[in-house]
Amino acid sequence: MGIQTEPIGSVPRPTELLRGFEDFAQGRIDEAALRVLTEKALADTVSRFEATGSPVITDGEQDKPSFLTYPVAGIPDLAPGGPVVPFADGHTRQLPVLTSGPFRYTARAVDQLRAAQRLTSQPVKQAVIAPSALSLLYPADGIEGYPRDQFLADLADEAEADIRACLDEGAAAVQLDFTEGRLSLKLDPSGGLLRDFVALNNEVLGRFSAEERARIGVHTCPGGDQDSTHSADVDYADLLPELFRLKAGRFYVQLASESDPGRVLGIIAEHLPADARVFVGVTDPIDPRVETPEEVRDRVLEAARFIPVDRLGTCDDCGFAPFADDTSTSRDTAFAKIAARVEGTKLASEALGL
Numbered sequence: 567m568g569i570q571t572e573p574i575g576s577v578p579r580p581t582e583l584l585r586g587f588e589d590f591a592q593g594r595i596d597e598a599a600l601r602v603l604t605e606k607a608l609a610d611t612v613s614r615f616e617a618t619g620s621p622v623i624t625d626g627e628q629d630k631p632s633f634l635t636y637p638v639a640g641i642p643d644l645a646p647g648g649p650v651v652p653f654a655d656g657h658t659r660q661l662p663v664l665t666s667g668p669f670r671y672t673a674r675a676v677d678q679l680r681a682a683q684r685l686t687s688q689p690v691k692q693a694v695i696a697p698s699a700l701s702l703l704y705p706a707d708g709i710e711g712y713p714r715d716q717f718l719a720d721l722a723d724e725a726e727a728d729i730r731a732c733l734d735e736g737a738a739a740v741q742l743d744f745t746e747g748r749l750s751l752k753l754d755p756s757g758g759l760l761r762d763f764v765a766l767n768n769e770v771l772g773r774f775s776a777e778e779r780a781r782i783g784v785h786t787c788p789g790g791d792q793d794s795t796h797s798a799d800v801d802y803a804d805l806l807p808e809l810f811r812l813k814a815g816r817f818y819v820q821l822a823s824e825s826d827p828g829r830v831l832g833i834i835a836e837h838l839p840a841d842a843r844v845f846v847g848v849t850d851p852i853d854p855r856v857e858t859p860e861e862v863r864d865r866v867l868e869a870a871r872f873i874p875v876d877r878l879g880t881c882d883d884c885g886f887a888p889f890a891d892d893t894s895t896s897r898d899t900a901f902a903k904i905a906a907r908v909e910g911t912k913l914a915s916e917a918l919g920l
Contacts, residue, residue, distance in 0.1 A: 568915030569866060569870075569878055569879060569911050569920065570621075570622075570843070570878075570879035571620070571622070571879060571880040571881065571907060571908055571911040572620075572691055572739065572845060572880075573615070573620060573624050573691070573882060573904060574693070574741070574785055574881055574883075574884055574885045575624050575626070575627050575693035575785075575888070576624075576626060576627035576630070576886055576888050577611060577626035577885075578886055578893060578897045579607055579626075579628055579887065579890055579897075580606075580607050580610065580897065582603060582606070583604060583606075584890065584891070584893070586599070586600050586603040586604075587631065587890060587891075604628055604629040605681075607626075607628045608625055608626070608628045608629070608681055608682065608685065609685055611628055612685040612686050614901050615686075615688075615901075615904070616686060617901075618904045618905040618908050619909070619912075620908050621688070621689070621908075622688070622689045622690070622739070623682070623688050623689070623690055624682070624690065624691050624693060625679070625681060625682035625690070627678075627693065627887075627888070629678065631890045632888070632889050633693065633885060634661070634699055634700075634743075635662065635700075636673055637672065637673050637675075637695065637724070638662075638671065638700070638703070639672070639673060640672060641670075643664060643665045643666040644662040644665065645665050646660070647660075647663050648660060648661035648662045648663040648702065648705075649702050651749065651789070651796050652796065653791060653792070653794040653795065653796050654794050654795055654796070654798065654799075655792065655793070655794035657792055657794065659791065659889070661702055661703060663703060663705045664703045664705065664709065665705075665709065666712060667709060667711075667712030667720065668712070668716070668720050669717050669721055669724065671724045671728060674728060674731060675692050675693070675694045675731070675732055676692075676728070676732050676735050679692040679732050679735055683735070683736070689738035690737060691739045691740070691741060692732045692739075693741045693785075693885075694729060694732070694741070694742055694743070695742070695743050696743055696744040696767055697721050697724075697725035697767060697770055698746060698762075698763035698764075698767050699743070699744070699746045700721055700725070701718065701721060701763075704717050704718075721766075722766070722769050722770050725770045726770050729742075729774070730774075733781060733782075737781070738781070739781050739782070739816060740781060740782050741782075741783045741785050741818060742782070742783065742785065742814070743785050743885075744763075744767070744784050744785060744786050744812075745785070745787055745788070745796075745884075745888075747805060747808075748786060748787070748788050748789075748797040748800050748802075749788075749796050749797040749800075751800045751804050751805060752796070752797045752799075752800050757804070757808065760805070760808050761808065764808055764809075767784070768811070771812060771813035776841075779814060780815035781816075782814050782815060782816065783815065783816030784809070784816070784817055784818070785817075785818040785881075785884075786809055786817070786818070786819055787819075787820035787847075787883055789884075790851055790883065790884035790885065790888065791888060791889055791892055792892050792894045793852040793854075793894040793895070794852070795852070802830045802833055803833055806819075806833050806834060806837055807837045810839055814842065815841065815843065816843050816845065816879075817838070817842060817844045817845065818844075818845045818847075819834065819844060819845070819847060820847045820883040820884055821846045821847040821848070821865075821869075822849055822850040822857075822865065823847070823850040823883055827865070827868065827869075828868065831868070831873065832872060834846075834872065834873065835872040835873055838873070838877070842877070843877045843879055844873060844877065844878065844879065845878075845879035845880055845881040846865075846866075846869045846873075846878070846879070846880060847880075847881055847882060848865045848880045848881070849862065849882045849883065849904070849907045850883050851882055851883055851884050851886045851895060851900070852883075852884070852894070852895070854895070854899065856902045856903055857906045857907075857910070858906060858910075859906050859912075859913055860910065861906075861910065862880070862906055862907055862909070862913075862914070863911075863913040863914045865910070866878075866910065866911055866914035867914050867917060875918055875920060880907060880910075880911045882903065882904065882907060886900040886903075
């Protein structure tokens with residue numbers, strides 16, 4: 567099979583679907599009309615993924631307004647005013663805040679998985695949000711009658727159910743998006759918040775068997791929104807040792823946009839668990855230039871100097887549009903980069919005699 571390669575998740579939504587999201591929010595179209603647009607976008611996404619030769623595809627997160635809050639979109643017990651995430655270019659994203667309990671998901675990732683599976687015979691990977699990210703919804707001053715400990719217990723149950731349903735439905739892999747991991751060290755340089763995040767995620771991951779965890783991965787990156795990041799200035803040396811304590815069988819690590827990838831690869835090689843595979847980023851979604859297959863090949867060959875090829879894979883650094891309204895990267899550019907990743911990984915496999 568050569569070196570494995572997988573996408574991270576999102577691809578930019580078609581203009582027609584973005585307009586549909588806005589029309590739905592303003593009450594100009596109903597849910598049925600929006601579903602027609604979503605299904606059209608999903609079919610095109612799956613078809614274009616297949617055309618790249620990608621051995622594993624995703625649904626491109628076409629109907630997620632946000633990779634972060636999709637499980638709770640539209641629930642009545644959320645209010646504005648949650649934590650604010652600042653990006654390097656000056657723009658921000660703000661989370662909502664929970665106002666009452668019990669906490670429950672209103673949308674399930676398995677429904678997105680099934681929709682993509684119906685359109686292809688290719689293996690389909692499903693991205694889900696890490697419970698640590700959703701833990702940020704709980705307000706600092708608490709909720710009367712609903713203590714934080716109960717919220718975290720409910721959150722862990724909901725996250726487990728979301729992951730387990732995707733595994734049971736035959737997902738090729740389930741990926742926890744953990745972009746808040748690197749960000750946590752900016753918010754709390756002591757590492758206490760990061761350790762809390764890891765403990766919560768491990769509470770969920772520990773409920774799965776070793777065989778199941780081999781299909782569960784964790785993605786880390788410094789954010790990727792409107793061609794900007796929120797924590798690229800945080801040293802991977804402070805994150806990766808703690809990240810690799812997570813009870814996952816796969817790790818997806820942003821690397822293409824790092825200034826010194828060789829140094830990061832050395833850290834990965836030192837701390838990667840013996841039973842885990844690491845997928846290193848070989849394309850940079852926030853760089854408008856499309857990498858050549860030869861550039862990708864050389865990045866893979868560099869990684870193979872540090873990591874045994876039977877534990878090495880490739881991926882994109884991040885999703886191309888984790889928030890639906892991010893139009894900084896075109897759909898054509900995203901799929902061109904995906905095709906370059908697939909071809910470049912194949913060239914590297916051939917060069918390594920695999």
